Amino acid sequence: MSVSNGPVVVGVDGSPSSLAAVDTAAGEARLRGVGLRVVHAFIWPLMRGVPLGPATAGPQDGGLRPIAERTLAEAVTRAHAAEPAIEVTGDLVTGEPLTILEAESRRASLVVVGSRGMGGFVGLLVGSTAVHLAAHGRCPVLVVRGAADPAGPVVVAVDGSRRGTAAVEFAFAEASSRGAELVALHAWSGWTERGDDDPGHPANLVDSENRVSATEERLLAEALAGHRARYPDVKVVPRLVHASPRQALIEASSSARLLVVGARGRGGFTGLLLGSVSQAMVHHAGCPVAVVRGLEE
Incomplete structure (x- = not known):
């Protein structure tokens, strides 16, 4: 710790x-x-x-x-x-x-x-x-690594997991100390495994993307709620992206001063353990990258 x-x-x-x-x-x-x-x-x-x-x-x-x-x-x-x-x-x-x-x-x-x-x-x-x-x-x-944009935001990858809370907290603190805007990016691609329904069943394909998008939007809001109260000085820009998490984060990092990622993820980053998203960022991000471990790791 x-x-x-x-x-x-x-x-x-x-x-x-x-x-x-x-x-x-x-x-x-x-x-x-x-x-x-x-x-x-x-x-x-x-x-x-x-x-x-x-x-x-x-x-x-x-x-x-x-x-x-x-x-x-x-x-x-x-x-x-x-x-x-x-x-x-x-x-x-x-x-x-x-x-x-x-x-x-x-x-x-x-x-x-x-x-x-x-x-x-x-x-x-x-x-x-x-x-x-x-x-x-x-x-x-x-x-x-890369070139930090001194006028850019701090970008944090939000996956809604308990494990990822430490990364979100770190990002809020970094944005506050810098007087920077915080972009909270939650990227999801394909189908999630939340709920009991089988998303592949024909009956569930109608409006399925809208339903999933609403779930992901709610997850992002919940992940930020408590931190927003502790850091009222930080301007937060929630960003929900239906895209590959890796690509979305690399694109966001091109105009950021700092990118913050958790060491492990789930939810929007399901199955992407250390060495996948976090490793991809330290290889390809356009700005410095902070990798933050969860408290239970």
Whole structure:
């Protein structure tokens, strides 16, 4: 479970993507009024002849550890420059990056990662870090990708499930802290499995789409009701779309400043578990993506 007053944690490896994540993470820390913890995880190679420190005949700043220290220092300096008022700490940690960030998530309010990495995160293609953390971490994960529209809305995928409530709550809080409009998008395609009727039966085909649409509209309204009362400052635009959830969210993300999705879904996103809708978003969304796990996950 995430710690609401815990720091924002950002994983860095020196890649342009991770440095962009530092900028975003610093802004998130400012919005939350918490500190920023910059983490560089590295697995030291167990090979003869590979110096962790400077080689005897080499420059004093050579070797793997000095390189890792410079990577961390550069990220910390960048965070200070982006948000001078926040507290920034840096930590060089020996270990497998995913394991380290998973552990960090247990005391963080948010973990931020870039969409592509190198160095300490070598071989981790877009989405792999986010999917792992969303499945095993204990706080929301923000993947910095695409181009956020600073004037765009926060978009949240609403599926009406109890599990998805955490994503809706997170999105309301993000919209409130940014002074942004919130687009609550509920996409449904094909037939749902609600009710006892068989939608494939000829007798049920008459006006069936209207009936289902009304059910989905009611589900969307109910999913937003309590959150609207807690965040009266947030302008909410409910959007019901009869389309593929993936395609609808990708299109909405093209003009958004942030896209929020649950780690798992049902209802309008029936059967789409982590690695389907959420993974598709971290691969294809046009803006940063926050993946939020339900409280019971």
